[in-house]
Structures are given as C-alpha cells and as structure tokens.
Amino acid sequence: EAGVAQSPRYKIIEKRQSVAFWCNPISGHATLYWYQQILGQGPKLLIQFQNNGVVDDSQLPKDRFSAERLKGVDSTLKIQPAKLEDSAVYLCASSRTMTGTYEQYFGPGTRLTVT
Amino acid sequence: AQTVTQSQPEMSVQEAETVTLSCTYDTSESDYYLFWYKQPPSRQMILVIRQEAYKQQNATENRFSVNFQKAAKSFSLKISDSQLGDAAMYFCAYNGGGGNKLTFGTGTQLKVEL
Numbered sequence: 001e002a003g004v005a006q007s008p009r010y011k012i013i014e015k016r017q018s019v020a021f022w023c024n025p026i027s028g029h030a031t032l033y034w035y036q037q038i039l040g041q042g043p044k045l046l047i048q049f050q051n052n053g054v055v056d057d058s059q060l061p062k063d064r065f066s067a068e069r070l071k072g073v074d075s076t077l078k079i080q081p082a083k084l085e086d087s088a089v090y091l092c093a094s095s096r097t098m099t100g101t102y103e104q105y106f107g108p109g110t111r112l113t114v115t
Numbered sequence: 116a117q118t119v120t121q122s123q124p125e126m127s128v129q130e131a132e133t134v135t136l137s138c139t140y141d142t143s144e145s146d147y148y149l150f151w152y153k154q155p156p157s158r159q160m161i162l163v164i165r166q167e168a169y170k171q172q173n174a175t176e177n178r179f180s181v182n183f184q185k186a187a188k189s190f191s192l193k194i195s196d197s198q199l200g201d202a203a204m205y206f207c208a209y210n211g212g213g214g215n216k217l218t219f220g221t222g223t224q225l226k227v228e229l
Contacts, residue, residue, distance in 0.1 A: 031215060042119075042206050042219030043160070055214060089158055098215040101148045101167075106160035 004107035018080035025094030035091040121220035136192045138207030147211025155203040202227045
C-alpha cells in the first residue's frame with residue numbers, strides 16, 4: 001500500500017510570493033489533515049477534511065492560507081502572500097475516517113523557507 | 116483546550132540502556148487516546164505506540180512501553196535496549212473529543228550514544 005505522498009519536498013520563496021503544496025493521501029482514506037510544524041515545535045493542525053468537506057479550519061490563517069480537496073482525494077494548500085513566519089514544515093496526513101480513533105499516516109512533509 | 120507538555124527538550128542514552136521520556140497533558144474528558152510518535156531527520160512521523168484511556172493496562176510494543184497514570188495525567192515512554200536507530204525527535208500526542216484530531220507536545224530530541 002502506497003503511503004501519503006507530498007510535493008515538493010523543499011521550497012524556497014521570497015516574502016509576499018505565493019506557494020502551493022500538494023498531498024495525495026492513502027487510497028480509501030476519507031479524512032485528510034494539514035499540519036504546520038515550526039522549527040522546535042510540535043505539529044499544529046491547520047485544516048481537516050472529511051471527503052471534500054472542511055471539518056475544522058479554526059487554526060488556518062484564512063487571510064493568507066487556503067486549502068481545497070475538490071474530489072475528495074488529493075488536496076492543495078496555498079499560501080498567498082507568504083510571510084517570514086510561515087517558514088515551517090507542512091505535513092499532510094490521512095486516516096481511514098474521523099469517527100472513532102484511526103491512526104493518522106503522515107507524509108514526508110514539505111519544508112518551506114521564506115526569505 | 117487540551118494541552119500536551121514535554122518538559123525534556125533533549126535526552127541522551129547509551130546504546131543498549133533504557134531511557135524514559137516524560138509527557139503530561141491536561142484535559143477534562145474521560146475518554147481519549149494518547150500516542151507517541153517518532154520523527155527522524157527524514158521528517159516522516161511514525162507511530163510508536165498508542166494508549167486508550169479506558170484501558171488500565173499499559174501498552175507495550177516490543178522494546179517500547181508506556182507508564183500511563185490517568186489520575187496524574189502522565190504518559191511516559193520507556194525505550195529498553197536502546198539502539199542507534201532510535202535516535203530521533205519523539206512527540207507525545209493527545210486525541211480526544213471526537214474528530215480524530217491530534218494535539219502534539221513540543222517534542223524530546225533523543226540521542227543514542229555508543
């Protein structure tokens with residue numbers, strides 16, 4: 001079974017530019033998560049999807065961050081415009097569903113550097 | 116809101132020795148799950164062990180075991196017979212209140228020395 005795929009692995013941009021990250025979850029997993037992990041901290045949930053609907057985006061900075069999962073499979077997270085404090089690793093995870101407690105499987109992450 | 120605290124930023128252990136990583140959490144819920152994740156330099160988060168709060172028996176997975184103290188809201192990870200491959204950042208995580216969402220601690224960097 002293929003794991004969670006993410007691209008790109010690394011991205012360097014200047015502040016005020018835009019950037020997009022892509023995630024393809026494990027086949028059949030209905031729930032998809034995006035986490036932000038700032039250096040020296042644990043991952044923080046940005047947004048959670050169940051199929052193509054948003055379950056929780058309470059910690060997503062909506063003035064600059066957006067995410068979509070149009071067909072309920074892969075997902076894109078966008079930042080526009082980027083700020084220096086957005087430098088972090090962006091982790092995507094998926095789980096079979098969100099009812100009960102199912103293991104979340106993580107992708108390798110995208111390391112974003114904003115200069 | 117639930118919080119997870121890991122008070123040890125760094126720990127060191129000699130190869131083949133035992134080390135214990137600490138974690139405390141705060142919650143008002145009675146039913147929840149706790150996890151330890153390992154994150155090597157590759158950044159891939161790997162589940163090490165999980166504990167259901169309603170189970171009194173501590174979880175074990177080969178060389179990894181936990182000491183779950185529900186009343187004290189404490190959840191420590193013991194690694195026995197430490198190996199070089201155990202060197203990584205370890206995160207304690209909490210899942211409760213529905214929605215299958217994880218709240219992570221700040222992590223403990225484990226170094227394994229020859």
